[in-house]
Amino acid sequence: MADFLNSIGDKFYQSFIYDDRYLYFLDGLKYTIIIALFSALLGVIIGAIVALIRDYNKEHKRLLLLKKIADIYVYIIRGTPTLLQLMILYYVVFKSININVVIVGILTFGINSGAYVAEIIRAGFDSVGDGQREAAKTLGLSYFQMMKSVIFPQAIQKVFPALGNEAITLLKETSIAGYIGIVELIKASDIVSSRTYDYFFPLIISAVIYLFLTFLLSTIMKKVERRMKRYV
Amino acid sequence: MFKVVGLYKNFDEVKVLKNINLEINKGERIVIIGPSGSGKSTFLRCLNGLETVTKGKVYFENKDISKKDGRETLKKCGMVFQSFNLFENQTVLQNITLAPIKNKLFDKRIAKKKAMELLDKIHLKEKANVYPSDLSGGQKQRVAIIRALIMNPDVLLFDEPTSALDAEMIEEVLELMKEVAKTGMTMIVVTHELGFAKEFATRVIFMNEGKIIEDGAPDEIFNHPKTERLQTFLGKIKKV
Numbered sequence: 001m002a003d004f005l006n007s008i009g010d011k012f013y014q015s016f017i018y019d020d021r022y023l024y025f026l027d028g029l030k031y032t033i034i035i036a037l038f039s040a041l042l043g044v045i046i047g048a049i050v051a052l053i054r055d056y057n058k059e060h061k062r063l064l065l066l067k068k069i070a071d072i073y074v075y076i077i078r079g080t081p082t083l084l085q086l087m088i089l090y091y092v093v094f095k096s097i098n099i100n101v102v103i104v105g106i107l108t109f110g111i112n113s114g115a116y117v118a119e120i121i122r123a124g125f126d127s128v129g130d131g132q133r134e135a136a137k138t139l140g141l142s143y144f145q146m147m148k149s150v151i152f153p154q155a156i157q158k159v160f161p162a163l164g165n166e167a168i169t170l171l172k173e174t175s176i177a178g179y180i181g182i183v184e185l186i187k188a189s190d191i192v193s194s195r196t197y198d199y200f201f202p203l204i205i206s207a208v209i210y211l212f213l214t215f216l217l218s219t220i221m222k223k224v225e226r227r228m229k230r231y232v
Numbered sequence: 233m234f235k236v237v238g239l240y241k242n243f244d245e246v247k248v249l250k251n252i253n254l255e256i257n258k259g260e261r262i263v264i265i266g267p268s269g270s271g272k273s274t275f276l277r278c279l280n281g282l283e284t285v286t287k288g289k290v291y292f293e294n295k296d297i298s299k300k301d302g303r304e305t306l307k308k309c310g311m312v313f314q315s316f317n318l319f320e321n322q323t324v325l326q327n328i329t330l331a332p333i334k335n336k337l338f339d340k341r342i343a344k345k346k347a348m349e350l351l352d353k354i355h356l357k358e359k360a361n362v363y364p365s366d367l368s369g370g371q372k373q374r375v376a377i378i379r380a381l382i383m384n385p386d387v388l389l390f391d392e393p394t395s396a397l398d399a400e401m402i403e404e405v406l407e408l409m410k411e412v413a414k415t416g417m418t419m420i421v422v423t424h425e426l427g428f429a430k431e432f433a434t435r436v437i438f439m440n441e442g443k444i445i446e447d448g449a450p451d452e453i454f455n456h457p458k459t460e461r462l463q464t465f466l467g468k469i470k471k472v
């Protein structure tokens with residue numbers, strides 16, 4: 001038994017402490033967070049714009065071309081694997097351009113997430129109901145005044161849990177960034193494993209870090225959600 | 233005020249309004265009655281541009297509402313809905329002041345002051361800072377009415393303003409509408425409250441299957457209906 005514990009302690013030491021290997025994990029964590037954070041931001045911006053274009057088109061029968069582009073974008077993103085999108089951006093789109101690989105990662109995950117966020121926000125718009133839109137119109141509010149003051153705040157509040165889920169999905173999905181050479185958390189643990197010939201601890205450490213991150217994220221989202229519930 | 237010429241409205245294959253011609257003058261209080269599905273709501277919504285007409289023209293203050301300047305003048309046409317349609321994310325006070333502030337009718341301070349005066353008139357001053365979900369149906373509808381009033385409209389449309397209300401709240405809304413009428417406001421009201429219609433209206437229109445069947449003074453419509461369809465309709469309502 002003592003031997004067993006000793007060997008476990010040793011393996012942990014090898015995977016985490018020896019040669020400052022925890023630095024790999026910290027570095028990996030840094031990239032995971034950077035990519036997740038900025039692509040989430042990008043995703044929300046793209047998603048909101050796409051949802052607005054579609055909504056505006058539905059209401060005013062204008063911006064037809066933009067609406068078609070938005071539809072095709074959502075269709076393609078939702079119909080293909082994220083890994084494929086990542087590889088296409090890296091190996092095809094940015095092949096001959098000297099661009100930081102982390103930025104390629106952020107762009108991929110941001111563009112990817114934008115399609116899902118667009119669908120979520122659309123559901124939010126639909127949940128508000130036409131009555132308030134009609135009231136806004138008869139009060140002489142413009143489309144953008146109406147969206148900003150009436151529809152958007154309610155839509156976001158209603159779909160906030162879904163946006164939280166999307167953020168967690170996105171966070172986990174960034175783990176495939178290793179395919180294009182970004183040393184995020186999983187890739188970092190991979191590197192450590194190749195040094196120690198032990199997969200157990202590096203993977204467990206990554207798992208614990210991911211669990212902590214998703215726990216943190218959902219806790220924050222719940223807190224914000226509770227603060228938003230002023231009306232209803 | 234309004235002039236409607238050869239108005240048709242179809243929803244896809246369904247012909248809802250069939251050749252409506254009508255002139256509505258300033259100061260008139262018109263009540264529109266008719267069986268459900270006869271096109272009353274659709275007609276109101278064609279008047280203020282919530283529906284685009286299939287054929288024909290609607291003029292408001294002599295301006296074609298399908299044109300840009302016509303749409304602009306429609307800001308002077310308010311509407312009160314059956315389902316109130318208050319902005320749920322805004323307090324009562326914000327509901328009332330949002331549109332006048334955004335439309336630069338008054339600045340914030342004056343809009344608030346006017347809103348509070350109006351709220352005081354309907355005895356809801358103490359509800360200024362609550363959300364619509366904390367109001368009863370009757371209170372919601374009264375707030376919706378003053379929200380429309382603060383825009384200084386030239387005409388107000390009402391689409392069954394009391395149909396979604398419990399019986400004990402109907403009266404407070406009808407009372408407020410009578411108060412508004414005293415200011416000389418032009419009003420067009422779809423309602424099934426025939427008692428109210430008799431004392432409120434200067435003119436009553438009976439619609440059936442997308443057409444105006446009778447159009448006259450309350451006394452003519454209620455006491456001397458000319459058509460069989462109106463007689464049948466009034467008979468049915470009285471039995472209820």
Ligand SMILES: Nc1ncnc2c1ncn2[C@@H]1O[C@H](COP(=O)(O)OP(=O)(O)O)[C@@H](O)[C@H]1O
Pocket residue numbers: 243246248266267268269270271272273274275
């Ligand atoms: N947006 C719509 N799409 C399709 N049909 C509609 C729509 N609005 C109303 N209708 C139809 O038009 C007819 C008249 O409706 P409406 O104007 O609401 O009548 P009323 O208000 O007199 O009850 C009904 O048959 C209804 O089903």
Ligand SMILES: [Mg+2]
Pocket residue numbers: 272273274391392
């Ligand atoms: Mg109706």
